[in-house]
Amino acid sequence: MIVLTSEQMREVDRRMIEDIGVSASALMEVAGVAVVREIESYQRIDRIGIVVGKGHNGADGFVAARYLLCQGSDVQVFAVDDKTACSPLTIAAWQAYERLGGKVSDDANALGQMSLLIDAILGTGARFLLSPKYRMWTKAMRQVGCPMISIDVPTGVDATTGEADDDAIDADVTVAMGFAKVGHLQYPGRAHTGRLTVASLSMPPWLAYQAGAYVTCLTQSSVRSWLPERPATSHKGTFAQVGIWAGSRTMQGALRFAVEGAYRVGAGLVQSIVDDGCEQIALALCPEAIVKRLDVPYDTPEGILHLKAALSSSSVALCGPGIGQRLIDFAHEHPSLLNDFAKMPVTLVADADLLNTIASMPEHGEAFFQNREQITVITPHPKEFSRLTGVAVADIQKDRAAIARNFAIKYRVIVVLKGASTVIASPDGKVMINPTGNTGLAKGGTGDVLAGMIAGMIAQLPEKKLAEVTHAVAVAVYLHGYAAELATRSAHSEQSLLATDLLQFIGKAFHAIIEGTMQR
Known part of the structure; x- marks a missing residue:
């Protein structure tokens, strides 16, 4: 699903009108009809209130009101602005509604008489911070307590970033016009959007790409198309080996979660590389894994070279979950050796403590990334990404x-x-947003599972090209989130879900995606 910023949507509108030759009024007619169709899905609605602003969003609201009026619905329009302040198209739509006998009120106190409210106040062009006048109306609408449908974007939500005013509309449904917006999918905007439906307005996808679209939202169909094939003649070597450097004496669980995550998505072999003294624990936790012991501690010049050699024998290397802080001190003493470690000739998935180590190096580890010749995937949470970028989490x-x-x-x-709403960004400038998952994933260990899943999906690729690796990453992220949804829908709650529980639902998530039976 294509996702646009507000600026890109304005450009699509312009091209649709100026280059394609579809008038703005024609687009508004189609938009209004799309809203009416959504309204018609509601049962036993007595009175419909449509709250309109002065811009084109308000014009869409007037068009919807006109159609509802002609159908015999009990509809009342509430105008936030005077008619003289409205755009020419909004004035024209207002007048057409009135000519059919429609009434317009400016009394917010009458909103309480409505059983369904339509938010047509502000659209994609507005910033999220509300003026006192608009805030008064959104607060009044929120207090009614009836279902609400927002046209294009809930008033008070930034269409590009998802930032939201404290009094932004909490829509039950948002009817996006043309294409979904980034703000629909990124929190807090996603929480205000409710169920998202897109009215295409007959806008072709190529027009969005010409306008600079670079964001898509992952869907079941796209993820299913990226699943690796599993020929009947396959053997464990077909699906390659993942090398995992994870865990430490106090965090062995990270190794277990990463190893099983890789196996659960289809990796053929997993080799876990552990410190001297940890091999028996690793074998007990991960009996399916090949365990390789480092005879020399990794935080020594000799040890880091041995580690690099061990990881280089695999198809993809996952480094960082639960390895602890020892590497940071080593990196400060021997930065050139860690930068040489980056040159290992395999795809790298860098997670957790490896990311923290990279971030602690000069220029936030720029030399480490410059030394990478193969594809690199990093999996930071916002705090880790803040360390890497120098940008505040907020x-x-x-x-x-x-x-x-x-x-x-x-x-x-x-x-x-x-x-x-995990973001997957590729060096080719493309971005994907993942819609799956829930707060059950806000637990220690679930990120280790994800890192293993990502490495396991990449390992199965015959060729490690950028597009294919990015798709493999997206599949892992989508599966990880949907496994949490399945787990909390049946055996567990979002509060009780553990990483060990999550692993048991990866197979069920695969089944649902392959068979097309996902329910969200």
Whole structure:
């Protein structure tokens, strides 16, 4: 599903009108009809209130009101602005509604008489901070307590970033016009959007790409198309080996979760590389894994070379979950050796403590990334990404897609910025947003599972090209989130879900995606 910023949507509108020749009024007619169709899905609605602003969003609301009036519905329009302040198209739509006998009120107190409210106040062009006048109306609408449908974007939500005013509309449904917007999918905007439906307005996808679209939302169909084939003649070597450097004496669980995550998505072999003294624990936790012991501690010049050689024998290397802070001190004493470690000739998935080590190096580890010749995937949560970028967590969260994209392009890495609506940014400038998952994943160990799943999906690729690796990463992220949804829908709650529980639902998530039986 194509996802646009507000600026890109304005450009699509312009091209649709100026280049394609579809008038703005014609687009508004189609938009109004789309809203009416959504309204018709509601049963036993007595009175419909449509709250309109002065811009084109308000014009869409007037068009919907006119159609409802002609159908015999009990509809009342509430105007936030005077008619003289409205755009010419909104004035024309207002007048057409009135000529059919429609009534317009400016009394917010009458909103309480409505059984369904339509938010047509502000659209994609507005910033999220509300003026006192608009705030008065949104607060009054929120107090009614009836279902609400927003046209294009809930009033008070930024269409590009998802930032939201404290009094933004909490829609039950949002009817996006033309294409979904980034703000629909990124929190807090996603929480205000409710169920998202897209009215295409007959806008072709190529027009969005001409306008600079670079974001898509993952869907079941796209993820299913990216699943690796599993020929009947396959053997464990067909699906390659993952090398995992994870865990430590106090965090052995990280190794277990990463190893099983890789196996659960289809990797043929997993080799776990552990410190001297940890091999028996590793064998007990991960009996399916091949365990290789480092005879020399990794935080020594000799040890880091042995580690690099061991990881280089695999198809993909996962490094960092639960390895602890010892590497940071080593990196400060021997930065050139860690930068040489980056040159291992395999695809790298860098997670957790390896990311923290890279971030602690000069220029936030720029030399490490420059030394990478193979594809690199990094899997930071917002705090880890803050250390890597030098950008405050709050600022990252305000514009996750753009900041992750800029980093991916600059350092030639695939960024998996974890959190609600995980962002996957590729160095080719493309961004994907993942819609699956829930708060059950806000637990220790679930990120280790994801890192293993990502490495396991990449390992199965016959060729490690950028597009294919990015798709493999996306499949892992989508499966990980949907496994949590399945787990909390049946055996567990979002509060009780553990990483060990999550692993048991990866197979069920595969089945649902392959068979097309996902329910969200």
